[in-house]
Amino acid sequence: MKSKWFVTLFGAVPFAAAVIFLQSCGGEGGPINGGNGGLPSVTKEFEALLTSNQRNASYVGPQACAGCHGDTGDHWEQTMHAEKKVTCERCHGPGSVHVSGPSKDNILTYPKVTNSVVCAQCHGPIHSQWTFSQHSKFISDPVEEAVLDPARYGKSSRCVACHSGLFRTQVVDGGVDIPNMDDEAIRTIAEHTLSDVPQVANCATCHNPHSNTGNLTDDGKEVQLRHKIFNDDISKVGPGATAASFTTFDHICAQCHNGRGTNPADNRLEAGTARPSMHDSNQYNMLMGFGGVEGSGPVIRNTAHANAPGQCSKCHLPDSRHTFTVSYDKSCAPCHTAADAAARIQSTKGEVIDELLALRYLMENWAAITFGDRDLWDYTSLITAEGKTPPDQTLVPIEVKRARHNYYFVIRSGDYGAHNAPYAKHLITIGSQNMQRASSGAAQGSSRQSLSFDQKLAILEADRARARDADKLAWDE
Ligand code: HEC
Ligand code: HEC
Ligand code: HEC
Ligand code: HEC
Ligand code: HEC
Ligand code: HEC
Ligand code: HEC
Ligand code: HEC
Structure with missing residues (x-):
């Protein structure tokens, strides 16, 4: 696996040595234990x-x-x-x-x-970087829901397992068996999250404060990570994976950034017609290339990105920068120059967005011809949210159900081909082929070529937001 790492596009350039940032002054005063050995003071x-x-x-x-x-x-x-x-x-x-x-x-x-x-x-500088990231913020809804209904949002949906850094540290990494927890224990941790540590993922969520763990960085450093930075065993998070296995998946990012067992099998697509079966968190699936309807021919599953030893951390923590944002000059080296990476992102995103819109157009045309309304290709709860009545889903052929699964699968990952361009494009192609079959070859291409990049992206992001709202409605019921 790792040998691919050395297949570089521009020759190997040594990585910049990771820099440790320590705050020179940690605040005023505070008791010091027999001289603080050059460490910052207590804040x-x-x-x-x-x-x-x-x-x-x-x-x-x-x-x-x-x-x-x-x-x-x-x-x-x-x-x-x-x-x-x-x-x-x-x-x-x-x-x-x-x-x-x-x-x-x-x-x-x-x-x-x-x-x-x-x-x-x-660790002042790292802490400030982290405060700029979404991980320091907090989506309170899932945790509040767990306070109100711990059996549902704690045990069965496990919202808190990914949306509360505290719950992950104490329960998931504490090895507690979630289904056997009593409701009061779940409620208490959810309440503590809201009042004491309202953070999605904090230092102690990712780092074990007491022990070396052997989960080394891509350049071999022990930084007390609770989970591996590289894991290509997709069976634990693959289609149909149990909640227990995808919640405890041993990967420092994919423990949360996975598709939650999304399943593209035809019988699952027939059964799950209310809303897309993947969450917005399917980035690991996209990177590795699994979880979409793949068709019967050859599948291009990976780019070199999935095999980079650091996987997510390679691109999202360049020089251990904890904003979790990518930087073209540091993240993409030594494989691309910054200019090459930027150009590839621009062209890949442009292509993927055009292809997604073309697929959407095929689904709209099919709905217009079949039901006399362009919006009726969608999942039922998304149609209902638009104030319309969804068609009986037995009248929607499996081809359309496959196409809409792939459409949302690519959109929800949010990267428009950055993680795994060949797989994203493959899924859109399979979706389009299915729509051609559903439309007996009469399907038309996209009419949206005249729109600007931003206008096109806005259409797709609106669908992503609608899918999120459908998720929310499902748990509000
Ligand atoms: C397997 C881990 C996991 C589970 C379980 C999970 N989520 Fe999420 N959720 C995520 C991740 C990761 C994101 C962020 C994805 C992104 O930003 O691209 C997210 C995003 C969201 C968002 C969108 C946040 C925004 O920025 O608007 C909402 C709302 C949400 N989740 C609610 C829930 C609810 C409710 C549940 C339980 C029914 C739940 N999640 C269960 C991992 C999970
Ligand atoms: C004489 C034995 C003893 C010594 C010495 C001691 N502890 Fe404890 N510690 C305990 C016991 C017993 C508990 C559990 C208290 C309880 O459950 O109410 C505990 C609890 C704790 C907890 C909370 C654990 C939890 O489950 O929440 C922490 C943290 C802790 N100790 C840290 C320390 C530190 C740091 C020191 C050194 C400064 C220290 N302890 C010295 C006996 C000791
Ligand atoms: C979402 C997971 C995550 C969170 C949250 C997180 N870290 Fe890290 N941290 C990592 C990873 C992954 C690495 C290794 C990055 C690499 O490959 O260099 C790392 C590396 C480090 C290093 C080693 C830096 C070096 O140059 O070797 C320190 C120190 C550190 N983190 C401290 C913190 C502190 C302090 C916080 C909270 C403010 C924090 N981390 C929050 C995942 C995380
Ligand atoms: C770098 C900060 C840090 C240092 C140093 C540290 N701890 Fe902790 N400790 C934590 C955090 C954060 C937690 C809660 C997260 C967890 O349980 O992993 C914790 C949890 C604990 C607990 C309760 C949970 C458990 O694991 O049983 C005890 C007891 C404890 N620490 C004792 C100690 C003792 C004794 C030392 C010194 C030998 C020590 N800690 C050093 C940060 C630290
Ligand atoms: C009193 C100061 C202090 C506190 C508090 C502290 N650290 Fe550190 N940390 C250090 C120093 C000093 C180093 C060593 C850096 C160096 O010189 O390379 C370090 C190193 C690390 C490393 C890198 C380990 C390695 O082997 O290179 C990680 C990860 C880390 N700290 C995480 C944490 C986390 C997480 C917390 C809070 C739970 C924490 N630290 C609290 C001072 C501190
Ligand atoms: C404990 C669960 C958890 C872990 C572990 C985790 N994340 Fe996240 N991450 C989330 C959630 C939830 C969000 C969305 C927060 C929000 O929207 O407010 C998020 C947001 C993000 C975002 C911002 C997305 C955006 O829409 O701007 C990035 C990038 C990200 N995570 C990357 C990573 C990487 C890289 C790692 C591993 C080093 C990691 N995450 C580990 C739960 C997690
Ligand atoms: C080859 C580099 C690379 C790797 C490896 C990688 N990412 Fe990304 N990721 C990117 C780039 C580039 C973007 C930004 C796309 C853009 O320009 O908006 C991105 C975007 C994201 C986003 C934001 C999506 C949104 O909602 O806007 C999240 C979350 C994320 N990545 C998480 C992850 C996780 C988790 C992993 C590991 C499973 C991972 N990434 C692996 C390069 C990478
Ligand atoms: C481990 C080496 C490696 C790293 C790191 C890496 N890439 Fe790549 N990337 C590749 C390889 C190899 C390909 C496939 C090239 C090909 O097929 O021509 C690729 C393909 C791509 C593609 C698809 C474009 C196309 O031409 O099909 C994009 C977009 C991309 N990379 C962007 C990035 C960005 C942005 C980063 C940094 C955030 C990054 N890559 C980091 C090795 C890497």
Whole structure:
């Protein structure tokens, strides 16, 4: 697999060495344990997390903790943090009171210790990058739903497993079996998320604070990642995968960015006619090339992108930059120059968008001829949302159901061919072929060539938003 990495387009250029950013001054004052060894001081934001029982405590050093928390101490000993004297108390706060009367109320612990403020004391620049990313933001709806109906939004839909960094850390990575949790436990974690750590994915979600994990970066560095950065075993997230396997998939990004078991088999398409079966999170499926209706001929599943050793992190964390945005000069090297990458993105997106619109036009024409209304090709709840009455779905041939699955599959991934251009194009081609069959070869091409790029994109993004709304309606019912 990895040998493809060396098939580069412009010759191998060494990667820029990853740079560690540390804040030179972590804020004012704060108690220091026998000299802070050049580490930044404790911050006010961190102190604000401490309980009143702990405010007057003093620092006792890691040996004092090891006596009772031996395992954690042993693991921590192996880490870069131990080497740099980042002791237990730098994250858990001063421990003298706790040591003389251990309780969860006199030491900083779950849930508040998972707040990124703890790490920001020293990793200021990385923390600021992260605050620019969607991961530091919060989509409250799925978590609020889990407070109201934990059995549904916690256990069966597992919304909180991907939309609450805290839930993922404590429950999913804590190895707790979700279906066996009682509703009250789910509700409590969802409430803690809303009140204490309203973050989709924070430092402690991705990094194990105590242990080296062996999940190395693409250049072989141990950065205590909870999951692998490279995993090409798609069976755990493939069509029909159980909620348990796609929620716990061992991949630092695809544990959340997967298609949630989306299934393109004909019988599933016949059964699921209300809304698209993939979530907006199907980027891993797209990168690896699985989850669309592929037809019976040869399938181009991968580009070299899926085989880059860092997979998502290669492009989305160049030089460990935690905004999770790509940069053409750093992410795409050594395979493309920045100019080549930019040009390829522009032409690929243009082509994919045109082809998607052409496919949409085929579906519209089919609906106009069959039902006298161009909008009736769509999933039923999306039609209902437009104030129209959807046709009986037994009157919609399987070819149309395949085409609309592929249409939404490409749109919802949101990258318009950047991740896996050959697969995206293949799915659109299969969709178009199916529409030709449904229309007995009478299908017409697109009439939208005169629109600007932005106008075309707006049509597709509107469909993506409609699909999201259909998801929302489904859980509001
Ligand atoms: C004398 C034994 C002892 C020592 C020493 C000790 N702890 Fe504890 N610690 C405990 C016990 C017992 C609990 C569980 C308290 C409870 O469940 O109410 C605990 C709980 C904790 C928790 C919360 C765990 C959870 O499940 O939420 C943290 C964090 C913690 N200790 C950190 C430390 C740190 C850091 C030190 C060193 C400064 C330390 N402990 C020293 C016995 C000790
Ligand atoms: C870099 C920050 C950091 C350091 C250093 C650190 N912890 Fe933690 N600790 C955390 C975070 C964040 C959590 C909650 C997330 C989790 O459970 O993985 C946690 C959870 C815990 C817990 C409760 C959950 C569990 O795993 O049992 C205990 C007990 C604990 N730490 C003890 C310690 C001790 C003892 C040390 C020193 C040997 C230490 N920690 C060093 C950040 C840190
Ligand atoms: C008191 C300061 C301090 C705090 C608090 C702190 N770190 Fe660090 N961290 C460091 C230092 C120092 C290094 C070593 C950097 C170097 O010199 O290469 C480091 C290294 C790391 C590394 C790279 C490990 C390696 O082997 O290169 C990771 C990942 C990391 N920290 C994550 C975290 C997370 C997550 C938290 C919060 C749970 C946290 N840190 C809290 C100071 C801190
Ligand atoms: C397998 C992980 C996973 C599960 C389970 C999951 N989501 Fe998501 N969801 C994501 C990811 C990842 C995104 C972001 C995709 C993107 O931005 O391209 C997302 C996006 C969303 C959005 C759109 C956010 C926006 O920016 O407008 C909503 C709303 C949403 N999810 C609601 C839910 C609800 C409700 C549930 C439960 C019924 C749920 N999700 C279950 C991973 C998941
Ligand atoms: C969504 C997952 C994710 C989140 C959230 C996250 N990280 Fe990371 N982090 C990674 C990955 C992946 C890498 C390895 C990137 C690479 O390949 O260089 C990394 C690398 C690092 C490194 C090593 C940097 C180096 O130059 O070697 C540090 C330190 C670090 N993260 C700290 C943090 C801190 C602090 C936060 C919170 C503000 C955080 N991370 C949040 C995934 C994450
Ligand atoms: C705990 C679940 C989780 C993990 C782990 C995770 N993400 Fe996300 N990610 C999300 C959710 C949910 C959103 C959408 C947040 C929103 O819209 O507010 C998101 C948003 C994003 C976005 C922004 C999308 C946009 O619409 O602008 C990017 C890019 C991204 N993630 C990449 C990554 C990468 C790369 C990794 C691995 C290093 C990763 N994510 C790990 C859940 C996760
Ligand atoms: C070859 C580089 C590359 C790899 C590998 C890659 N991405 Fe991307 N990704 C991109 C580019 C480029 C875009 C931006 C497309 C654009 O210009 O809008 C993007 C866009 C995204 C978006 C935003 C989509 C939106 O809603 O706008 C998310 C989320 C995302 N990627 C997540 C991931 C995840 C998760 C992985 C791993 C499974 C991954 N990416 C792997 C290059 C990559
Ligand atoms: C591991 C090497 C590697 C990395 C890193 C990489 N690419 Fe690629 N990319 C390739 C290869 C190989 C192809 C296929 C080239 C071909 O078929 O001509 C490709 C194809 C593409 C395509 C499809 C265009 C076409 O001509 O079919 C786009 C778009 C693209 N890359 C953009 C990017 C962007 C943007 C980045 C960085 C964010 C990136 N790539 C990172 C190796 C890479």
